[in-house]
Amino acid sequence: MEPRDLSRLVSDLGLDLPPEELTPAFYHASYANEKGLESNERLEFLGDAVLDLTVAEILFRRFPERDEGELTKLRSVLVSRPTLAEIARELGLERYLLLSPGAEELGVRERPSVLAAALEAVVGVIFLHKGYEFTRGLVERLYGKRIAEAASRRPEDYKSLLQELGQRRFGELPRYRLLEAEGPEHEKVFTVEASLGGESAIGRGRNLKEAEQAAAKRLYLALEGISD
Template sequence: MQGERLLEGLGVSVPDELLRVALSHSSYANESGGVSNERLEFLGDAVLNLALAEFLYRRFPERDEGELSKIRAVVVSRPVLAQVARRLGLGEHLLLGRGEELAGGRERPSILAAALEALFGAVFLSHGYEEARGLAERLLGPEARRYAAERSPDYKSLLQELGQRRYGALPAYEVVQSEGPEHKKVFTVSVELGGSRAVGRGRSKKEAEQAAAKRLYLDLEEKLDG
């Protein structure tokens, strides 16, 4: 059955028919006359948000609700969910229509993130909230702890991973300008990857590189989703 190896690696079980739905993109469902994973995605999104809210509430008793909401928003964002899905090899198990397959759908961030949410929905229906919560903590707990410290994704790492995976190359950074007195200097950094370029500014080179990496990463992800 499609996805059995994936489930074995996660240490969970889902009935074959439900797993098939979780892995079925709408393009495949339209061609085959089956059911897409969109309803499971809707359910999984709610389960995942609740599971992470509980995890963050228990893990960070010193944080207020505003901080916890920001951390959760980052962890359930499309870039992070797609990154986790790629680490699991989820893309190779997807059921896609012919057109979506040819268009590179197995690497499309929106499809990967949606399929991961659908998988959480399937686990919830099969075993209940506790099993789904445990899976959420195993897969996304490390991301939550990391982003709780950083407050935002490490876009330099995300861009580097995208470059190696998609282009077989690393991003190239260059300081193009620094202005202002030493104690209030502002840096402008450019980054290039895959024929695309973006610019970011910051109070340090590191901050400017992160800003540039964020712009380019989101631009490239949007192109992949286009």
């Protein structure tokens, strides 16, 4: 597989870069290993950090009435794997991914994690060549109405937020364990432990779902360093 012409993508992103400068952002590890090249993983690492910062600044300036906890939850939704993969598909990044034949056969090209990583790598390249201010403006344009939509929902589903955090930071999903269910049937109290990334928290509720949400909230806030 040979690199595709990236001229259209460069134009769509409003860049004044030679198209080939973006090519390393699409070197999947499977392709890079076969060709003796550096994969896009370092660029992905950089782009992930740049997205965290730019989205945080955009939210900070746009929503002065929101406290730290609300802004953190919004950022988690906006930089989550599903959101990044959605933006990557809108840009058509899957067309430019360079994969080994084996990875192609396994359907790696359409995996949300791979698409999200490609977007992060592209952001990393743009940051290196164009600097922070340009990149922040581009990120704001790429997100478009998603920022306002996410803010209007005021998400409180901590199980979803914890899952997104786990995938993004640890590459794993949270685990829930029922510790206890006590009391009479009509007043039973459930105690659940949530664990992720070597940390755990306990929550209680009148049903299993409520207890899991309580445990997820405590663990999520602890991992993000927010006081409950």
